[in-house]
Every structure is written in C-alpha cells, then in structure tokens.
Amino acid sequence: MPVYALPDSLLFPHPTLAEPSGLLAVGGDLSADRLLLAYANGIFPWYSEDQPILWFSPDPRFVLRPDGLQLSRSLRKRLRRGDYRVTLDQAFGQVIRRCRDVNRPGQDGTWITPDMVDAYEALHRQGFAHSVEAWSGDRLVGGLYGVGLGRLFSGESMFAEAPDASKVAFVWLVGQLRRWGFAMVDCQVHTRHLERFGAAHLPRDAFLAELQAILAEPVSAGSWSFDEDYAPLDGDGG
Numbered sequence: 001m002p003v004y005a006l007p008d009s010l011l012f013p014h015p016t017l018a019e020p021s022g023l024l025a026v027g028g029d030l031s032a033d034r035l036l037l038a039y040a041n042g043i044f045p046w047y048s049e050d051q052p053i054l055w056f057s058p059d060p061r062f063v064l065r066p067d068g069l070q071l072s073r074s075l076r077k078r079l080r081r082g083d084y085r086v087t088l089d090q091a092f093g094q095v096i097r098r099c100r101d102v103n104r105p106g107q108d109g110t111w112i113t114p115d116m117v118d119a120y121e122a123l124h125r126q127g128f129a130h131s132v133e134a135w136s137g138d139r140l141v142g143g144l145y146g147v148g149l150g151r152l153f154s155g156e157s158m159f160a161e162a163p164d165a166s167k168v169a170f171v172w173l174v175g176q177l178r179r180w181g182f183a184m185v186d187c188q189v190h191t192r193h194l195e196r197f198g199a200a201h202l203p204r205d206a207f208l209a210e211l212q213a214i215l216a217e218p219v220s221a222g223s224w225s226f227d228e229d230y231a232p233l234d235g236d237g238g
Helices: 032-040 073-081 092-101 114-125 165-179 204-215
Strands: 004-006 023-027 054-056 061-064 085-088 129-136 139-149 152-160 184-188 200-202
Touching: 032 114, 032 139, 061 204, 073 165, 085 165, 092 114, 092 129, 092 139, 092 152, 114 129, 114 139, 129 165, 139 165, 152 165, 152 204, 184 204, 200 204
Parallel strands: 004 023, 152 184
Antiparallel strands: 023 054, 061 184, 061 200, 085 129, 129 139, 139 152
C-alpha cells in the first residue's frame, strides 16, 4: 500500500487504504479542523519529533465499551477508600505535559511533541480535548487526556506518579461516560494495561461503521465536569 502525502486542503485518504502497520498518510498540519476531521474518520496522529506528521488508522482497533469496564478487586478497594480526588478539565496543560515527560520503560522519547501539546491545548480551548486529573491533596499525581467527539472518547495518553492514580482517573472517566451515553472509548492500539479493563480488538471496518452512528448523535463541545451525584462504582455492582 502507498503512504499518502497530504495536501494543504483538509482531506484524508480512506482509512482502509492504510498499510498493515496502520500508517495511512504523512504531512499536513495539526490544526483543530484537521484533527477533528481525522478523529471523525477513525484517524489519529502518532509520530516522533524527528519525523514528519504521521497519520494512522490501525486494523484491528482496540476499544472499550463503557458498560463493559472490568475492575480488579484491589482497584475496587482503592476506589472505595477514596485515595485520590478526581476532577475533569481542571488542569489540561499540566496533564498533557506530565504525559509527555513521564518515563516509560522500554521507550525512548515521546510522541507528544511541542506541536502536539500546542494542538491539543487548542482543541481543549475549543471544548473537544479533555483531561482527567487525580490529586493527592493539592498535588497532581495522575491523569489522562483525549478527545471527545459525538458519543466517542478517543484516549491519547495517561501518567501516574502514585499507585493506581491513572487507573482511578480512568475508572472515574469511563463511569461518567457511561452515564452520558457514550458508546465507545477508542484505545487505538493494544496495551495489556487497557486489556485488563476489558478493552478488546474490533475490526477496522466494524469500527468505522459504528463510528458513523456514534457521530450522528452530536454532543455539545465545552468544559466537562462530573455529575454532582456521581460515584465511580455507580451501576457497577461493586
């Protein structure tokens, strides 16, 4: 399969034209309009500082259904203890930079380049990119960020500087998304970490077909906050 060079105009080749690795296109920019078009078509940017912008649409896709979230016994106990205070959209800039700077074993560098930070902060200001924060007192100790579009949340990255802090943030988010009627959390590619939460592979064709239905139910952009009566184990039987 060829890798497509993007023109200045806002368009992408069809995701099914991606290479087996998922690589679909190169070039373009990280403008808010292009990023939103990409996510609406099952495409996302993923590259390193020494590379041009690379756009991916992997097959299969790795996704989590909010109503299929699985929790370990130890994580349930931590959630019940309330070890961390969890917030939504209170420290997006800090979260994305912590995700960029966290040391990941076996991985050199980061795909969260300065341009990526600027681009997703712009999306956050427009109400499309969101962060979840886990706090110990006044100290930010974990969190994650991603993009909300229609009834889809596309997770981008997470970090933890205290035991289970990012896991707690993730559980809080998924439970709230379930309340809001979100159909899917796009985890993009397989990780054992997310597999333990119940994420599973979905063929790209099925993902793209479902994506159109998900995006047909628009959700207003804006800052997110947890429902006042929400608790992370609501409806979980835990």
